[in-house]
Amino acid sequence: MEGHCGLDRENVSEYNIEITATDSGSPPLSSKKIIPVSITDVNDNPPVFSQPSYNVYLKENGVPGSILYSVSASDLDFGENAKISYSILDSKATDASLFTVNLYTGEVRTKRAMSEQDDSSQRLLIEVKDDGEPVQSATVTVSILLEDGLHEPILDLRHKAAEPSKKTGRITLYLILSLASVSVLSLVTFFILAVKCMRNSRKYKRVSVSLTMLLSIPLIGCER
Numbered sequence: 029m030e031g032h033c034g035l036d037r038e039n040v041s042e043y044n045i046e047i048t049a050t051d052s053g054s055p056p057l058s059s060k061k062i063i064p065v066s067i068t069d070v071n072d073n074p075p076v077f078s079q080p081s082y083n084v085y086l087k088e089n090g091v092p093g094s095i096l097y098s099v100s101a102s103d104l105d106f107g108e109n110a111k112i113s114y115s116i117l118d119s120k121a122t123d124a125s126l127f128t129v130n131l132y133t134g135e136v137r138t139k140r141a142m143s144e145q146d147d148s149s150q151r152l153l154i155e156v157k158d159d160g161e162p163v164q165s166a167t168v169t170v171s172i173l174l175e176d177g178l179h180e181p182i183l184d185l186r187h188k189a190a191e192p193s194k195k196t197g198r199i200t201l202y203l204i205l206s207l208a209s210v211s212v213l214s215l216v217t218f219f220i221l222a223v224k225c226m227r228n229s230r231k232y233k234r235v236s237v238s239l240t241m242l243l244s245i246p247l248i249g250c251e252r
């Protein structure tokens with residue numbers, strides 16, 4: 029059966045249809061026949077990778093040709109519609125000369141030894157396609173970090189993201205300490221200036237009193 033709405037081989041792949049034939053005699057006679065029906069598949073599902081993305085850490089001294097990782101995908105369809113194959117999209121790879129993927133198993137292998145010239149972070153885009161008509165496909169990103177003596181240790185790369193927050197914390201602490209120092213310095217300066225002003229004020233009062241006393245002496249004498 030083909031082209032009937034509501035039929036989905038991925039949900040129900042077989043039906044048993046019971047057909048009854050009845051004559052118009054008296055009494056009516058009938059017989060039944062059960063006809064098994066298989067639903068043929070159409071390619072209505074793309075392959076799906078087991079993960080939305082893959083992160084791989086490549087150890088040092090890796091032997092060229094060794095398996096780095098295996099990506100895997102599945103397809104809900106049947107037969108050719110579910111027969112899948114993998115390939116690397118060279119134009120989307122950091123360095124397409126470094127890696128290869130097995131057409132049928134999804135095993136990612138190194139093609140050659142690493143050198144200092146190779147980037148420590150590599151990215152691959154792997155495509156999986158079924159063999160149906162029309163072809164359905166999907167892609168997944170594989171991020172590869174080279175963990176060898178030629179490059180910065182991978183641990184440092186992982187911690188790099190956390191470094192800015194530590195630096196920000198230190199800068200904040202320095203700013204707080206600077207502000208606190210400026211505040212203390214301002215208070216001390218204010219206190220010293222206040223003490224000086226008070227002393228000057230007392231001296232002025234004493235001089236004023238002395239002058240008043242001196243001016244009052246002759247006047248007292250004149251009165252006499």
Ligand SMILES: [Ca+2]
Pocket residue numbers: 037038069070071072073104105106109
């Ligand atoms: Ca299907």
Ligand SMILES: [Ca+2]
Pocket residue numbers: 071072073074075103104105109110158160164
């Ligand atoms: Ca399919």
